Amino acid sequence: MADVFEIMHTTRAMRRLKPDPVPDDLIRKILEAGICAANGGNAQKWKFLVLKKPEIKKAVAVWYKKAFDEVIGPRYASSPPPPGSDPAKFKRQHAAVEYLTEHYHEAPVWIVCCLEDGPNPSRMSGASIYPAVQNMLLAARALGLGSTLTTRHMLFEKEADAALGLPPGVRSYAILPIGYPMGKFGPVGRGKLSEFVYSETWGQPYAEV
Numbered sequence: 101m102a103d104v105f106e107i108m109h110t111t112r113a114m115r116r117l118k119p120d121p122v123p124d125d126l127i128r129k130i131l132e133a134g135i136c137a138a139n140g141g142n143a144q145k146w147k148f149l150v151l152k153k154p155e156i157k158k159a160v161a162v163w164y165k166k167a168f169d170e171v172i173g174p175r176y177a178s179s180p181p182p183p184g185s186d187p188a189k190f191k192r193q194h195a196a197v198e199y200l201t202e203h204y205h206e207a208p209v210w211i212v213c214c215l216e217d218g219p220n221p222s223r224m225s226g227a228s229i230y231p232a233v234q235n236m237l238l239a240a241r242a243l244g245l246g247s248t249l250t251t252r253h254m255l256f257e258k259e260a261d262a263a264l265g266l267p268p269g270v271r272s273y274a275i276l277p278i279g280y281p282m283g284k285f286g287p288v289g290r291g292k293l294s295e296f297v298y299s300e301t302w303g304q305p306y307a308e309v
């Protein structure tokens with residue numbers, strides 16, 4: 101098995117997924133990796149909803165697509181490539197994002213990552229679920245499964261959470277569509293470390309990178 105650094109360096113958004121079923125023992129391994137993550141106060145206020153049947157996935161995908169059509173699509177069309185990308189790569193990313201938008205519900209498994217987050221969720225709330233989300237993405241990659249951290253359904257959070265059938269006091273923070281990837285895992289590209297790291301004073305380069 102690949103070492104953890106190789107897994108991290110090749111855990112990319114895999115948006116083109118085969119419809120082939122994912123064995124239950126692999127889903128269990130991914131979920132177990134998820135609940136290894138730290139969370140505030142060790143309170144474990146997380147819940148993970150596993151969806152395989154199409155009905156609910158299709159109902160949520162309607163909101164995911166509406167958010168693309170009204171917000172994300174136009175934003176992609178008018179934004180420059182981010183650090184670590186270039187116009188050609190950014191165009192491919194846009195195409196992949198559009199592909200997932202059309203095929204979201206076809207991913208054989210979704211893991212919907214939720215929190216019982218109380219009446220006033222904040223940035224601190226999210227900090228108690230995203231480590232679990234990242235653990236699951238890394239676990240999926242290590243098992244040869246593709247996924248993408250998706251949050252766009254939250255642009256219509258009330259409607260999407262209702263479609264997911266979440267009870268009051270529970271919110272979704274991420275949906276991981278999981279399946280065997282059509283393409284190959286490639287290296288992650290985010291730009292140079294020196295663009296993002298400062299030393300002692302904001303803006304001062306960190307000489308070690």
Ligand SMILES: Cc1cc2nc3c(=O)[nH]c(=O)nc-3n(C[C@H](O)[C@H](O)[C@H](O)COP(=O)(O)O)c2cc1C
Nearest residue numbers: 111112113193197200248249250251252253288289
């Ligand atoms: C907080 C967050 C939310 C994201 N939401 C979505 C999403 O809703 N749909 C999607 O296709 N990708 C989503 N992504 C994936 C990013 O767009 C992806 O990491 C980026 O395109 C870079 O791709 P790469 O990881 O393959 O380099 C999200 C990533 C993060 C961290």
